[in-house]
Amino acid sequence: MAESKTLRKPIFTKVDQLRPGTSGHTLTIKVVNTKMVLQKGRPDGPQVRQIRIAESLVGDETGMIIFTARNEQVDFMKEGATLTLRNAKIDMFKGSMRLAVDKWGRIEVAEPDSFKVKEDNNLMTFDHQPTPDGVRIASEEENLLW
Template sequence: MEETKPAKRKPVFKKVDQLKPDTKGHTLVVKVVSSKMVLQKARPDGIQVRQMRIAECLVGDETGTIIFTARNDQVDLMTTGATVILRNAKIDMFKGSMRLAVDKWGRVEVTEPASFAVKEENNLSLVEYELIDVNELANAGAREVTS
C-alpha cells in the first residue's frame, strides 16, 4: 500500500488589524519598524553555554502595527526596514496587551521588500484587554432576570 501525504494547505495571509487576543495559526507579511533588545543572557545548557536573546520588534502592514517578540535566532532576522513572513504566528497576552510571537512550530523568513507603507497610528499592542469570567457574567445576568 502506498501512503499519500495530504496536500499542503495554501497559507491564508492575514492583515495586522484582523488579529484577535489568544489566537494562533496566523500567516502575515510585515515590515519591521523598529527592534529593541530586551533580554540577553547566557544560559547553561549541558556542557555548552547558550545565549538567550529576546527582542521586542514593532512590525506592521498597511492596516496597523503590533509588537513581535523575537527569540534567539529570530532576533538576527528582525532588522529595521526588513520585510518578513511570519508563519504559524500566535497572539500572546502580556500585561493585558497583545504580542505576536512565533514558536518552534512556526517560521520567520525574510522576503522581498514589500511595497506597502506601515500604518503606525493603529498599534494593536497599545489596546489593553481585560480578562472577564464568562460564568460570572452569565450568573450576574441570571440574577438580574430573577429579581
C-alpha cells in the same frame, strides 16, 4: 505506496485582524524598529547557549504590533526587513497583545514589499481586559488614564 498530501495555500492575516488568544496566523510584516530586552550568556563562556529576547515593532498596511523575538529570531528583526511569519500566535503581556512565533512556527525573509506600515493603528495601545463574557478592549482614552 503512501498517498502524497497536497499542501494548502496559506490564508494571510492582516495585523488589524489579530485578537487575544488566537494562533495559526500567517502574516507578511515589515520591521519598524527593534529593541533588545534580554541578553544572557557569553558565547565564549561555560554557558554555550546564549539567551536573547528582543521586542520589535512590526506592522503592515492595516496596523502595528509588538513582536517578541527569541534567540535566532532576533537576527531576522532588522529595521525595514519584510518577513513572513507562519503559524504565529498572540500572547498577552500586561494586558497588551504580543505577536510571537514558537517552535511550531517559522520566520522567513520575504521579497521587499511596497506597503507602508500604518502607524496610527497601534494594537499595543489597547488594553485587552478579561471579562466573564470574553475580552473587553479598553479604549485608547481609558488607557491614557492608567
